[in-house]
Amino acid sequence: xxxxxxxxxxxxxxxxxxxxxxxxxxxxxxxxxxxxxxxxxxxxxxxxxxxxxxxxxxxxxxxxxxxxxxxxxxxxxxxxxxxxxxxxxxxxxxxxxxxxxxxxxxxxxxxxxxxxxxxxxxxxxxxxxxxxxxxxxxxxxxxxxxxxxxxxxxxxxxxxxxxxxxxxxxxxxxxxxxxxxxxxxxxxxxxxxxxxxxxxxxxxxxxxxxxxxxxxxxxxxxxxxxxxxxxxxxxxxxxxxxxxxxxxxxxxxxxxxxxxxxxxxxxxxxxxxxxxxxxxxxxxxxxxxxxxxxxxxxxxxxxxxxxxxxxxxxxxxxxxxxxxxxxxxxxxxxxxxxxxxxxxxxxxxxxxxxxxxxxxxxxxxxxxxxxxxxxxxxxxxxxxxxxxxxxxxxxxxxxxxxxxxxxxxxxxxxxxxxxxxxxxxxxxxxx
Numbered sequence: 497x498x499x500x501x502x503x504x505x506x507x508x509x510x511x512x513x514x515x516x517x518x519x520x521x522x523x524x525x526x527x528x529x530x531x532x533x534x535x536x537x538x539x540x541x542x543x544x545x546x547x548x549x550x551x552x553x554x555x556x557x558x559x560x561x562x563x564x565x566x567x568x569x570x571x572x573x574x575x576x577x578x579x580x581x582x583x584x585x586x587x588x589x590x591x592x593x594x595x596x597x598x599x600x601x602x603x604x605x606x607x608x609x610x611x612x613x614x615x616x617x618x619x620x621x622x623x624x625x626x627x628x629x630x631x632x633x634x635x636x637x638x639x640x641x642x643x644x645x646x647x648x649x650x651x652x653x654x655x656x657x658x659x660x661x662x663x664x665x666x667x668x669x670x671x672x673x674x675x676x677x678x679x680x681x682x683x684x685x686x687x688x689x690x691x692x693x694x695x696x697x698x699x700x701x702x703x704x705x706x707x708x709x710x711x712x713x714x715x716x717x718x719x720x721x722x723x724x725x726x727x728x729x730x731x732x733x734x735x736x737x738x739x740x741x742x743x744x745x746x747x748x749x750x751x752x753x754x755x756x757x758x759x760x761x762x763x764x765x766x767x768x769x770x771x772x773x774x775x776x777x778x779x780x781x782x783x784x785x786x787x788x789x790x791x792x793x794x795x796x797x798x799x800x801x802x803x804x805x806x807x808x809x810x811x812x813x814x815x816x817x818x819x820x821x822x823x824x825x826x827x828x829x830x831x832x833x834x835x836x837x838x839x840x841x842x843x844x845x846x847x848x849x850x851x852x853x854x855x856x857x858x859x860x861x862x863x864x865x866x867x868x869x870x871x872x873x874x875x876x877x878x879x880x881x882x883x884x885x886x887x888x889x890x891x892x893x894x895x896x897x898x899x900x901x902x903x904x905x906x907x908x909x910x911x912x913x914x915x916x917x918x919x920x921x922x923x924x925x926x927x
Contacts, residue, residue, distance in 0.1 A: 547651050548696035552682040555617045555647040555654075559610055559678050560702050562589055562619070565596035568628055568707040569663075569674070570607040573924050577607065577634035580663075584656040586611035587676065589704075590628040597621070598645055606642075607633065615654055617647040617680070629920035631751070652682050665709075673703040711782075711911035713774040716767075716895070718904055719754030721745050726757065726767050726895070730907075733772050735895060740764030743896060749786045749847045749904040750868060750925045756904035759896035761792060766897040774910070775802055775893050776886040779856040782909040783813060784921055786868075788847045789901035791818050797900060799850070800908075802886070802893035808832050810887030813852050814898075815842050822863060822876070824852055829885040835861045838876045848873070849922050855912035856881055864918050868925035 570577040570588035577588035587610045591602045601608065601621035605628075609620045621642040625633045632638040648654060658681035663674055683695040715730040723742045726735035737743055741763030746756050759765040769775075783800055796814045803810035808827040816823055820842030824835050835854075842848060847868035854861050859881050865874040896903055907921075 547649075547684055548682045551648040551652045552680055552696040552698055555682070556678060556680050556698055556700050558619075558647045559587075559617075559680075560700050562596075562608060562610070563587075563676055563702040563704055566590060566608070566704060566706060567592050568704065570609070570622075570625075570633060571629050572633040572635075573629060573631050573921060574634075577609070578661065580661055584612040585660050587661045587678075588634070590625070599643060601643060606639070610647075612654055612656060612659055613644075613646075616650065616652075617654055617659060618644055619647060620644045626923070627916045627920045629917055631920070631923040631926070648682060652684050654680070654682055658682070673705050674707045674709070675701050675703050677701040708914075709911070711909040712907060713910050714906075714908040716906040717754060718745075718757040718906070719748065721755065723757060731774060733769055733774060735767035735769050737765075737767040739766070739768065739891075743767070746902060749788055749902055751927055752924070753786070753904055756786070756788075756902045757896065758902050759899045761795065761797070761898050761900045766798075766899070767895040768891050769893065770890045771888055771892055775908070776888070777811075777854070777884060777910060780854060780910070780912045782851065782853045782911065782913045783907070784849065784851040784909075784913075784918070785906040786847060786849050786904040786925065787842070787901060789815055789820070789842050789844065789899070791820070791844045792900045794818070795898050796823075798894065798897040799899065799903065799906075800893060800895060801897050803827065804887045804889065805832060807887060809885045810892075811854070811884060820844070822850075822865070822874075824854075824861060824863065826854075826882055826884055827887070828882040831882075833882050835878050835881060836863050836876050838863065838874065841865055841874050841876075847925065849925055851913065851918045851921065853912045853918075854881070854884070856883060858912070864915075864922075866922040866925065869927060872922075 566589035568590050570590040579586045589608045591597060591608060592605050594601050603623040606625040607622040611618060622639050623642045625639050660679045662677045679699045681695055681697040712730045714728050714733050716726045717729055718726055720727050723745045724738045726737055728734055743757035743759045743765045746758045748755050785799060789797060794817050796816055798812060798814040801812040803812035803825060808831055809829055810827050812825045814823055819839045821839045822841040823837050826833050826835050849866040851864040859879050861878045861881055863876040867873045
């Protein structure tokens with residue numbers, strides 16, 4: 497036995513020494529672990545904090561840059577393409593070209609959508625959208641995605657609820673710019689991808705200075721199927737349509753329209769609302785609609801009337817006679833002027849888009865007429881524009897008074913639309 501112990505001593509540790517050694521190692525390991533835990537894993541957290549802060553800063557700065565240089569929020573004929581109700585949320589911007597974008601993105605115009613992909617912030621390019629507001633501009637099957645760029649790296653994560661956007665109006669500025677607020681939370685995960693190692697959160701608000709306020713005060717889609725009233729999708733200015741007769745709910749006149757109203761003059765069909773202030777314009781307004789008229793005699797077929805001839809106040813747009821003469825009439829309280837009177841514009845049983853623009857500041861009235869599936873058929877302009885004096889009376893304005901035919905997607909704005917905005921609205925009838 498002594499020989500065996502001596503041999504062990506000559507060749508290594510004894511059993512007692514091994515036990516003591518393991519005990520010392522265990523104590524040291526416990527001390528190291530306790531020390532690391534007491535510091536909260538400082539080294540690991542420091543590295544994680546650097547990653548999250550850097551990625552958050554780069555992503556948020558990039559988003560701010562894109563918003564500052566965008567030509568507005570991306571939209572189609574039905575409204576904004578951004579989705580603030582989904583999870584994750586997305587912000588959609590429009591750019592006229594690639595001047596402020598990386599590499600090849602929108603080319604001659606298109607959208608940039610900011611959202612999440614595999615827990616990374618990503619900007620996706622949607623090129624070749626002709627103008628902002630174009631029909632189906634929000635549909636990626638019509639305008640497919642092009643190049644994409646990631647704004648955060650794979651070493652960090654952004655959860656679906658960690659990227660959010662909201663809009664408001666910056667009323668402190670003379671132009672009432674649209675503000676977009678971005679909230680971004682970037683994190684990293686510890687080993688096993690279970691516990692959060694570090695997070696970095698920031699909020700930024702940027703005014704989109706190239707965004708034109710919509711100015712849409714009333715939007716009658718005529719698609720609710722109830723001919724006794726016409727719902728306003730913009731401001732809640734619902735029209736009453738059963739004073740005498742009532743129009744008939746009919747199919748829409750253009751692609752993706754949910755319906756139209758058919759007005760029959762012999763039945764006394766028209767819609768009206770009692771003099772809302774939103775229809776009392778000063779220096780500018782725009783009226784657009786899809787219409788299909790049927791000639792039944794030489795009557796003033798009013799699309800829109802808020803006018804009294806005896807008082808020489810208000811405005812009206814109507815079609816007259818078998819030649820489809822377009823007339824825009826305006827009163828300045830002293831006299832009545834047919835600012836536009838153009839014959840041979842509206843043929844029977846033909847679908848047209850009409851856009852009437854009154855722009856006193858630029859001394860111009862313009863009427864743009866577009867035939868569905870054909871293209872532009874008429875552009876009429878006039879200058880030396882009288883100053884509008886509004887006609888204030890109950891039961892006005894009226895829509896479809898003495899009109900025979902269909903009216904679809906009637907929009908009324910308190911500003912002069914640009915020609916690009918008119919083209920975008922016309923695009924719904926390109927087929």
